[in-house]
Amino acid sequence: MCTPQVAISAQPSGNQENRRELLKIVVATSLVTGLEVFDFTVFGFFAVMIGGQFFPRTDPMTSLLLAVGTFGVGFFMRPLGAMMMGAYADRVGRRAAMTKTSWMMALGTAAVGMCPSYASIGVAAPLIVIAGRSLQGFAVGGDIGVAATLALEAEPVSRRGYRVSWQLSSQGAAALLGASLGMLLTSTMSPLALASWGWGIPFLIGLFIAPVGLYVRRRLREHPVPATTATAARNAGMPLAELCREHGTTVLLAILMMMGQSIPVYSIVYYMPSYVTRVMHMPAITGFLASALSALLLVVIPPLSGRLADSLPRRKPLALLASGCTALLVYPVFLMITRANTALPILCGVALVSVAVAMGAGIIALLVLEALPMRVRASGLAISYALQAALFGGTAQFIVTGLIKWTGDPMSAAWYVAPACAVIFCALMLFKERRFET
Template identity: 80%
Template sequence: MFTPPFATCDQPSGNQENPRELLKTVVAASLVTGLEMFDFTVFGFFAVMIGDRFFPANDPMTSLLWAVGTFGVGFFMRPVGAMIIGAYADRVGRRAAMTRTSWMMALGTAALGLCPSFASIGVIAPLVVIAARSLQGFAVGGDIGVAATFVLEAGPVSRRGYLVSWQLASQGAAALLGATLGVLLTSTVSPAALASWGWRIPFLIGLLIAPVGLYVRHRLRDDPIPTNTARNAGTPLAELCRDHGTTILLAMLMMMGQTIPVYAIVYFMPSYATRVMHMPAVIGFLASALSALLLVVIPPLAGRLIDSLPRRKPLALLASGCTALLVYPVFLMITRATSALPILCGVGLISTMVAFGAGAVALLVLEALPARVRASGMAVSHALHVALFGGTAQFIVTALIRWTGDPMSAAWYVAPACLVSFCALMLFKERRLET
């Protein structure tokens, strides 16, 4: 049994040494989180079509601006979901919280995939889209932190890097599935059909979240609730603000250096390639698919490396520093590209650095929080930083390009953000749990 230096009563006693049980836990938590992230992020891949269908305007960039703004609405609901669902998970249990997020995500995705266009029902259509994005954001805001905590507490300390890495890989798999569908649809469906109904296909596929999520998560062994949690029911958020405010703030800034490059470069690339670079949509989807593939393959390898190192922080610093240095050259390469290769190389470089550092940063945050507020703390820090920096990234980048007319202006936002993230990581105190 491994216990942290905080207080032994705060650590759940559910570390699973049974390989079969541990595998089931990791698969259940990661698979459903991946499906939820697919439902949430596929909106970004098809922002151009969604903008045209629900936010029609004379200027195509204005429609895109409305679409990416709606994309950001879901992110602003994530902190609300994180606070409510995270606190519920710390009071009642991780499994119960994860089951409820599956239902909410399925409902929001169904509303998006089935909503009639603006031409059919007028202003009601964009209102339904905004409400659906809000529900999706609420659900995924709580699920990511709770699922990561559930996986962390399920296994031995010596394998935490590898186990948590599958949560990150599942999010990469979600992006890979979305980008792959984008490539298939843009290659096999006519532009008119894609704009009319083809963009709905990924959302309808995403409805698998309901049956799959409920089945696999219902079969999980319920986790024990930390002793102090029962005594302080209803107060995890108060304790989090009172005792761990600095940790949450630095965690948000640390994660920002991964989130902004991913959302401003990777998820935005299909729209960037078509609207800004005037290239075929398939090139943007190929770049996103390559990035997502790297985000699936690299985190488990990086997780094993993290487990073999005496400290988490050096690897996180190396990845964060390289990301900050690469942003400007990558955008320069992309904006001067005349073929797909430079775009693929640039996006691949950024994705590799992000994938190597994400697991180490997640572990630093999870291990800095006692178990009684761990789900709340991870959920809130992740949701707040994504709402402030991830949900606004595409909107800010689009606005900068539209106002300046310079495609390189995107780097003016991404590079300084990565530098701030590196500085926050330098200030963060590592608290790796000891045997």
């Protein structure tokens, strides 16, 4: 009589412990990654001010061009971080890799946010900023793929889409925080104070990544890498060779699928404050408001899309719908923005694209994770994400700015973004869904 009662009373405790562990995983992989992405992307929101402080030129567009070029430097370090930290995670463990990336991101953020201006230390200033951006890129390149992999591998399997989708929501939350700080600082500080020192406040706030990240991730239980997987990873050394040899098509299609998301996000969401100010000659707060609205949608929609994907027999049709809508909306949205005289058309246009991107972002990451075996999963997603971010995300603002400067036509941004968004649809058509094979 007593034995069954003990067993029954112990069961809820075990379930409660599992729920707590699952919550820790979601927080460690989403909240901390979101803070790291905030540190990395806030540079784009304040590119105009940073350009004036570290790349002073008589032509404001040239100064902005140098600033967004430095923004792209961080992206080119992401593949290196993805290869090294992804391999480390596949060989040693997911938690150990994420703890290291938290430290590196904090150091890079401190270098950018606390660097004296060009007027104070001369050419050393832009060099320090570039070094800080490089360290930030290395850290975030290694963290995103590892964190998403840990979220996927947690139990239960039936809620994979929902867990992985929080990765995308955390990145939207980072953009929302950055845009909100931009609006707050723009509305409460004088333009001179904001340009001289106010832009550094978000970077100092971002330094909380170190204590928060270490506290959360050290409390996370490490899921040991299976012996066969660890042995295979050690024998293979860097997983890049195996990825190219056995999963080259999957990685290539993953790069193209994610490219169709990075380009509109970085060309519209993160670039909008600079675009509105320098190109449309409207108040800066309008651009920050558009970015904040877009980021809010990127927070809310991915978990809903993830839960829907978990309930569907196949995930790919939902991703195809989202990518098709994105490709069709880009040109009309830019047409609406360039002809706007008030903030409302800009907000509506940015919101339309953001909804379409948010619907498919988490689903695509999930498709890629499920298509790769465990021994190279963290490396595969990290490298795919980092390569497309370096080649397309990090260069998007630079290319769009260059097109506008050389043509003098604000609509020239759509000439680059629209075809890129069509590529994701074609890549998705060729991608094989392997949900039930893993």
